[in-house]
Amino acid sequence: MNRSFNEKILKTMDFDAILHICSEHAATSLGKELAASLRPSGQFEEVKRRLKETDEAFLVDRLKGGAPFGGIRDIRQALHRARIGGMLNPGELLDVALTSQGARRLAKFLADMHEDHPIPTLIAVCERISDHKPVEDRIKQCIDENAQVLDSASPELAKIRHELRMSESRAREKLEQMVRTPSIQKMLQDNLVTIRGDRYVIPVKQEYRSHFGGMIHDQSASGATLFIEPEAVVQLNNKVRELKLKEEAEIEKILLALSALVGEAADPLLATTEAVGELDFMFAKAGLARAMKASLPIMNDRGFIKLKKGRHPLIPAESVVPIDVELGNRYTTIIVTGPNTGGKTVSLKTIGLLSLMAMAGLFVPAEEGSQLCVFDAIYADIGDEQSIEQNLSTFSSHMTNIIRILREMTPKSLVLLDELGAGTDPAEGSALAISILEYIHRMGCRIVATTHYSELKAYAYDRQGVMNASMEFDVQTLRPTYRLLVGVPGRSNAFAIAERLGLAKSIIEHARGQIGEEDQRVESMIATLEENRLQAEAERQTAEQLRREVERLREELRRERERFEEQRDKLMERAEREAREAVAKARREAEEVIAELKRMQREEAGAVKSHELGNLKRRLNDAEPELRRPKPKAQSRSKADKIEPGDEVMVLNLGQKGHVVEFSGDKEAIVQLGIMKMKVPRDSLELVKPAAAAVKKPQQQAASLKRTRDDNARMELDLRGANVEEAIIEVDRFLDESYLNNFGQVYIIHGKGTGVLRSGIQEFLRRHKHVKSYRIGNFNEGGTGVTVAELK
Incomplete structure (x- = not known):
């Protein structure tokens, strides 16, 4: 032992009392022994290693509530005896099996812990724990949990014990017949069969000794009762005794075989036992730290x-x-x-x-x-x-x-x-x-x-x-x-204490006069230092309180920033996912349109109708992903006041463009959005293009297509002067709008002319999905220059 840490200094510092508390936290005698023998080390690396193992055990103790040490015993002496060929008793063999099993369970527990929370120092000790499950299994096959050798330990033992039970049963039956006989019952002290020296006997009154043959094995303290083995059961008892000797010999043979098995694995089992003891000691140190609310220095x-x-x-x-x-x-x-x-x-x-x-x-x-x-x-x-x-x-x-x-x-x-x-x-x-x-x-x-x-x-x-x-x-x-x-520095405080206790002030003043001037200056200096210290202490506490408040606010700010960044990342991830889905949808739609064009080209020998091209173009336009833009701030009242009827505007709360039809009061406006009119708040409008700035389309040389209505939904469509392809595109759009407006029937004006336009339109109506039926207009509806379509 290092001379610097002798027993005297450890006793003076009450270090032994700490070790006693530490040993109480050990689960095994192995751990208690190591705790009791613990001594400080003057080697820096050794101290760091010891603290590291305590820290890892403390981590396991904190997260899992400790480690399993059940069933582990100190089997070192039994292992030493088995190694030199000695025979272990059933209890010692059972301890070997339970300790080996407990060590395996402990090693697995720590290995599982190591996967989630690294504990390399403890795992290094676990590497000395070896697996001896075959030895455990063999011992448990022969010895039960009460340390008794089982019949199944060997076929010979099972046979002997079967014969033994039969012989004991016959001996007891013979004696029970005797004690039930009325003539014999009066000679017995008690009507029962008992055992003396592994032989079955009956209690006979002393005066009837001559009536029984056999042997006397015992007598009561008063001598009034003799325990006699009658001649009738002597042979049966001899048989029982003989079988018991065979049983003992067979058990000894089994124990020797098991002891030899343990002896072969004695060295690794000894290393396992010592490793388990070290682990128990480490967890005892962790338990001490928990009990004392201690920390790692x-x-x-x-x-x-x-x-x-x-x-x-x-x-x-x-x-x-x-x-x-x-x-x-x-x-x-x-x-x-x-x-x-x-x-x-x-x-x-x-x-x-x-x-x-x-x-x-x-x-x-x-x-x-x-x-x-x-x-x-x-x-x-x-x-x-x-x-x-x-x-x-x-x-x-x-x-x-x-x-x-x-x-x-x-x-x-x-x-x-x-x-x-x-x-x-x-x-x-x-x-x-x-x-x-x-x-x-x-x-x-x-x-x-x-x-x-x-x-x-x-x-x-x-x-x-x-x-x-x-x-x-x-x-x-x-x-x-x-x-x-x-x-x-410390003050004596003698005068202050005496004054507080009631000593006369004159005596205290006289005592002060006896103190030298130098000593008085020192006391005055100390008093001043004490006042300054108290003031500094109060200021330090105030500063500490402010520091804690700043730390709290900083921590709250950090958590808020983390939450903001987390929400931002989630929103970005969702936006990217939605964008990918929209692009994928558009791509699928475009592929379908392309496939449809190819099909039409094949079926119609390269001649694709204009209205079919129009339909496919609308599908492509509809497939364009709709981008979600941040909601703009509401326009100021001054900007909204500049909007006039007919202006193109953006309805901010809907995110759609439309045209102002008229204003309804000071706060609302009626806006045409496609085929619908809606009343919206006036301050939710943003001017896109004034009506005066609208660029007119150049007039075509040929007859232009004109509709007899403005952008408001009407029940008639004027197609006079249009060719068939242009007319079909307009009819298709007109029917969609009418269907959305729930119109029952609509009027398509195509004129009388040569009848080509009328025939093309009626052929298209025949195949249209929204048209239930169609007919030529009546005399008052325009006659053959108008086709009336009834919608579904």
Whole structure:
């Protein structure tokens, strides 16, 4: 064992009490043994490895509630005996099977965990767990869960036990017949059959001994009852005894065979057992961390300690006062002053114990981000080391311990000194304490020392790398708060306490007069520092509150930004999907149109009718994807006022173009949208093209196609002067509009002329899907110059 971490320092720091708590979290005796033997390490890499395994076990414990260690036993002694040819009893063999099974179950559990949450250190230990299922199965075939050898262990054992049960049954039946006989019942103490020495007997009254032959196997304490084996069952009992001996011999043979099987796998089974014990120990450390609400410390090897809200793990959580300590950066020595029972010794032990726990691979009860150092040794002189047997005074005992520390320490050591220089003359004690501290400080060690001497306050104030500290004391309540204040020397508070308790002011003033001017200046300086500290503490709390508020707002902003980006990505994804679907639909429609054109070309020998081309062109136009544009902002009232009837406008809330027919009041307008008229809010209109700016189409030389209606839906269509192809296109569009307007019948004016136009139109009406029937107009309807179509 490393001499630096001897049993004395571990006991002084209560490290053994921590190990006892840790062992209680172990599930097996193997883990408890390792926990009890845990010692700190001064090797930086070793400490990091230990903390890594604790951290991984803590992760499993947090996510899964621990690991399965059921059925695992300490089978090391049984394995050693089996390896040298010894015979294991049924219980030991059953333990071997259960331990092997439990180890396999544990390894699988951790392997499954490793797939989702990497735990490489634990998996490296699991690699030493070997699979011995054939051995397990063979043992379970022969031994039941109560550690009894089964009949099925061997055919010979099954045969022997069958004969044994038959012989025992015959012996019992023979004796039961006897005890049921009236003449024999009066000679018996009890009418029952019992066993003595593996032989069936009956209880006979002592005075009737001569009436029974056979052998006496036992008698009652009073001698009044004799347990006799009658001659009639002697042979049967002999048979039972013989079969029992055969049974024992066969069982021994089975156990030897199973033990040999275990002996062949003893070495890998031993490695498996030790690996399981190590895993149990790691999870015991994790359980300790959970129970203490401890965290993973950040380790270094440069002598730096920074404890955030460090708590002594053995003080109840409801009463412990956390401490904040930083050592090894700007200063390497802390001198703690203050009154007795103020918590100086507890603070000293907290620093030492948490350092030992971290170096042993344990989490420490402190906030996340706390840092601790891997020291090569920790030395402490704490408490009254007086020894009556050695005839040493308190001072001599302290000096003996300190001399040993000075002889053994190195620059990488942590030294903890409690009540340095106590037990002797104050002047000499303070001078000696300063000299000892100066020697250790020059050595480069990290030191935390407590003292009552005021001279050490001035030493810490003047010496670079040395920092004053104190335990806070509440003068109002006359109680210590147990808070460690680094940077503020302690005050005696004797006068304040005496005044609060009622001591006469004149006595207190006289006492103040006895204190030297230098001491009064020091006390005044300390009082000023205390006021400044309290003010700074209040400002720090305010700043901390503001910082938390800023952090909260920043976190809310971050979450809002994430939600916005997530919604944006979803909208973009949906838009891309809809665009792909629209393009795919248009492509399919275009392909169908092309296929239709090819079909027509084949069927009609290259002559495609104009109206068919028109229909296909409309299908292509309808197949064009409709793009969704952001909804424009509503137009201002001033722009809407400039729109006049006949203007082409965009209806913003519908996303469609139309023409203004007329205005209905100040707020609404009637707009022609294709074949429909709609009343829409006036401020939802956006001017596209004024009516005066509409470009007229050039007049054709031939007769132009004109309709006897404007864009409003009418029931008649004037086609006079048009050729057949143009007329059919217009008729098709006219019929679609009329069908949408639910017209029952419509009038198509084609004129009388040569009758070619009338024949072409009527042929088209005959095949149209919206036309139910058609006829020549009556005399008052235009006669043969008009065709009347009745719609479906």
